[in-house]
Amino acid sequence: MSQRNKLVFLAAAGSAGLLLGAFGFQYIGGMFPCELCLLQRWPHAAAIAIGVFALFCGARLLPYLGALAALASAGVALFHTGVERAWWEGLASCSGGSLGGLSVDDLLNPSVVIAAPVRCDAVAWEMFGLSMASWNGILSVVLALVWLAAARKDAA
DSSP: OOOOOOOOHHHHHHHHHHHEEEEHHHHOOOOOOOHHHHHOOOHHHHHHHHHHHHHHHHTTTHHHHHHHHHHHHHHHHHHHHHHHHTSSOOOOHTOOOOOTTOOOHHHTTTTSSOOOOOOOOOOOEEEEEHHHHHHHHHHHHHHHHHHHHHHSSSOO
């Protein structure tokens, strides 16, 4: 395996790890994602697909697209971190909570269990003073650097 492919694999695996971690917090830890959390996941899914394609195709442009995907996740994560820390306001649908997708019948039916709306401006988990959004932002920038290093390597 070429050095370039090793870096592509590392970057795609990093996005897969972050995505699996997010799903783990959601499905094992019971921490439901807010709207901004969900938006941070899509670029990682794209980076994984780009990585798989790059390993088989070897196109020189693909690592740059992977870096762009990682930076997109980092950008949403930075915005989310700012919302959590009250540096700026978040999305109206996110910071105020949402009951979207529920019918009036669901809301009035006492036998239907309705989870509390997940807010983007509340930190659900943190480590070393940084929220999940902050960690995703930092790690996404690192992954973007790995993608860029892959782009600079020869495919051979």
